[in-house]
Amino acid sequence: MQSLANPALHRNGRFAKDKLFVILCIAATMLSITMLIILLTSIGLQGKDFLSWKFLSSAPSRKPAKAGIYPAMMGTIFACGVCALSAIPIGVGTAILLEEFKPRNKHLRLIHSIIQLNITNLAGVPSIVYGILGLTAFAHMFGVLGTVDQPILTIGTTEDWYHLRLPFGRSVLAGGLTLMLVILPIIIISSQEALRAVPGSLRHGALALGCTKWQTVWSTSLPAAIPGIMTGTILAMSRAIGEAAPLLIIAALYLRFTPGHLMDDFSAMPLQIFNWASRPQADFHYVAASGIIVLLAILLTFNAIAITIRQLTHRPMS
Amino acid sequence: MRSISTIRFAALGLAAAGLLASTLTTNVNAADKKLSGPVRIDGSSTVYPITEAVAEEFSEPAPRVKVTVGVSGTGGGFKRFVIGETDISDASRPIKAKELKAANENGINFIEIPVAYDGLTIVVNKKNTWANNLTVDELKKIFLDSSAISNWKDVRPGFPDEKIKIYAPGTDSGTFDYFKEVIAGKKGSIRSDMSVSEDDNILVRGVAGNKGAIGFFGCAYYFENASKLKAVAIDGGKGAVLPSSKTIESGEYAPFSRPLFIYVNAKSTAKPQVDAFVQFYFEHGPELAEEVGYVRLPSKVYAIAKKKYLTRHTGTHFLDAEGEKIKGALPDIYKDKK
Numbered sequence: 001m002q003s004l005a006n007p008a009l010h011r012n013g014r015f016a017k018d019k020l021f022v023i024l025c026i027a028a029t030m031l032s033i034t035m036l037i038i039l040l041t042s043i044g045l046q047g048k049d050f051l052s053w054k055f056l057s058s059a060p061s062r063k064p065a066k067a068g069i070y071p072a073m074m075g076t077i078f079a080c081g082v083c084a085l086s087a088i089p090i091g092v093g094t095a096i097l098l099e100e101f102k103p104r105n106k107h108l109r110l111i112h113s114i115i116q117l118n119i120t121n122l123a124g125v126p127s128i129v130y131g132i133l134g135l136t137a138f139a140h141m142f143g144v145l146g147t148v149d150q151p152i153l154t155i156g157t158t159e160d161w162y163h164l165r166l167p168f169g170r171s172v173l174a175g176g177l178t179l180m181l182v183i184l185p186i187i188i189i190s191s192q193e194a195l196r197a198v199p200g201s202l203r204h205g206a207l208a209l210g211c212t213k214w215q216t217v218w219s220t221s222l223p224a225a226i227p228g229i230m231t232g233t234i235l236a237m238s239r240a241i242g243e244a245a246p247l248l249i250i251a252a253l254y255l256r257f258t259p260g261h262l263m264d265d266f267s268a269m270p271l272q273i274f275n276w277a278s279r280p281q282a283d284f285h286y287v288a289a290s291g292i293i294v295l296l297a298i299l300l301t302f303n304a305i306a307i308t309i310r311q312l313t314h315r316p317m318s
Numbered sequence: 319m320r321s322i323s324t325i326r327f328a329a330l331g332l333a334a335a336g337l338l339a340s341t342l343t344t345n346v347n348a349a350d351k352k353l354s355g356p357v358r359i360d361g362s363s364t365v366y367p368i369t370e371a372v373a374e375e376f377s378e379p380a381p382r383v384k385v386t387v388g389v390s391g392t393g394g395g396f397k398r399f400v401i402g403e404t405d406i407s408d409a410s411r412p413i414k415a416k417e418l419k420a421a422n423e424n425g426i427n428f429i430e431i432p433v434a435y436d437g438l439t440i441v442v443n444k445k446n447t448w449a450n451n452l453t454v455d456e457l458k459k460i461f462l463d464s465s466a467i468s469n470w471k472d473v474r475p476g477f478p479d480e481k482i483k484i485y486a487p488g489t490d491s492g493t494f495d496y497f498k499e500v501i502a503g504k505k506g507s508i509r510s511d512m513s514v515s516e517d518d519n520i521l522v523r524g525v526a527g528n529k530g531a532i533g534f535f536g537c538a539y540y541f542e543n544a545s546k547l548k549a550v551a552i553d554g555g556k557g558a559v560l561p562s563s564k565t566i567e568s569g570e571y572a573p574f575s576r577p578l579f580i581y582v583n584a585k586s587t588a589k590p591q592v593d594a595f596v597q598f599y600f601e602h603g604p605e606l607a608e609e610v611g612y613v614r615l616p617s618k619v620y621a622i623a624k625k626k627y628l629t630r631h632t633g634t635h636f637l638d639a640e641g642e643k644i645k646g647a648l649p650d651i652y653k654d655k656k
Contacts, residue, residue: 061374062609149403249390252360254370254387255385256385280536280541
């Protein structure tokens with residue numbers, strides 16, 4: 001064995017390069033962490049004065065001291081709830097089809113690759129475009145199903161919690177589904193990556209034991225992929241909760257109530273924060289900072305839930 | 319420093335709320351408490367603070383009415399209004415011929431109600447000692463695409479050698495549209511080498527930090543930042559006038575003050591909650607508009623508007639029979655008889 005003092009080993013300064021690499025990695029990490037700390041500190045300092053129980057529980061106001069975020073917060077929770085409940089099953093389902101049921105037939109393979117290409121492209125579409133799409137597809141339903149005032153179908157009255165109508169109009173449901181469109185490509189792509197990372201030997205083992213395709217997916221590949229899927233979902237939901245552009249034309253801004261049913265009007269926190277930040281009165285800018293703190297808190301709660309699920313379902317593969 | 323100003327602000331707010339509450343209790347109709355149902359409003363983000371304030375106060379006497387206010391922009395608001403999706407549309411400009419046509423096609427009649435003035439303020443840096451007043455022609459020199467001036471010394475003989483830096487609101491905003499119409503007219507265009515931001519607060523910061531800067535935005539932003547900026551008196555041909563609530567209300571501050579409107583769907587006024595809301599708007603709109611930074615209209619105009627509303631006088635006053643735009647000061651156009 002050669003000693004490290006051997007000059008031949010120090011050729012090209014490879015140890016120096018190694019040290020430099022570590023330093024660069026540390027610098028990169030510190031840079032992003034410092035930025036984050038600066039951002040959070042400044043938001044925290046600006047927002048702390050207006051952060052109170054009253055801020056969380058009251059409606060928007062023209063007076064900064066009285067302004068609250070409650071309706072926007074509830075609107076965001078409702079819309080993101082709809083978004084998560086629709087986007088996760090649809091996204092994961094699509095990923096399973098694309099990964100686990102790869103066609104052998106030449107024509108089907110072509111269709112498969114076209115779908116794959118489109119999903120990858122969709123991830124790069126600006127979110128305001130999704131807003132317009134959501135307005136046409138969900139709120140107005142292309143105008144073929146009547147208007148909000150003369151819907152083609154209604155279930156229950158506006159007093160009932162299960163009230164539904166077609167078309168949806170500018171409602172929580174339409175808003176949540178629009179957010180779903182925004183994050184669907186992210187969920188599909190990350191779920192595909194997670195499924196792809198499951199070792200083929202696990203699948204082969206299941207198939208060799210006589211499992212059907214369904215049993216293989218449900219009991220073997222999907223459980224093994226859940227940690228990866230959850231990571232993708234966390235990233236996707238973080239995006240959905242902060243999106244203002246797609247909701248701009250679907251959500252309202254001022255209202256005093258919590259959505260009572262899926263057809264109700266709603267507001268969203270990013271819209272409210274943006275509006276406060278662009279007001280002339282300086283005090284509203286501090287209110288906006290308080291709103292950002294609340295938004296971050298909700299985001300962290302969502303993520304904590306997802307991380308808990310990930311930890312609980314994480315099992316060693318062998 | 320900040321906490322003091324916060325306390326003072328809160329105290330002022332409380333005092334104002336107390337005042338309002340005392341005026342409100344005298345006006346509350348006992349029947350209002352039983353009112354319910356939706357009032358759907360959408361439109362201009364410039365008018366939004368006024369409508370938000372009115373909706374906020376309206377929730378006191380009529381807590382069960384669900385007022386929703388959106389900010390799709392004047393154009394976006396009208397798009398919904400002309401198909402009957404909203405009861406009231408906030409607008410920072412009068413309705414356009416195209417929008418009127420769409421409304422007629424869908425059988426939507428409306429009552430046009432001016433609610434406040436928004437003065438456009440031209441501002442420069444505090445250290446700018448030379449430009450105390452500017453004529454409209456000089457503004458054209460600075461802002462028009464066709465003139466290639468980029469230094470203050472070329473604006474007027476005697477001005478110092480200082481580069482001009484322009485800060486302007488986003489080209490999609492009603493504020494920019496209005497400024498463009500006054501300065502460039504229909505065919506001209508505003509230069510493109512400006513610092514543009516959708517957020518007027520960024521314009522305030524830009525002008526405050528650059529000696530040669532000039533910018534423009536709604537007067538509310540100037541009133542809030544008067545200590546950081548200097549307003550330029552505008553000479554529209556009758557002597558230089560500084561923007562203030564007095565000069566804007568009287569119409570002396572021309573040509574940079576524009577009226578803000580709400581458009582009420584005539585069919586919706588049959589709904590008691592919408593009717594109550596509009597009446598409430600008449601009663602408290604002027605003081606609330608002032609509170610959020612706009613300028614109230616001459617009381618004569620409010621009286622005419624109320625009369626027109628009560629008689630359900632529909633249609634616009636700003637387009638002639640051929641759909642051409644009628645220009646002029648609001649009190650000259652918005653008259654008792656159309």
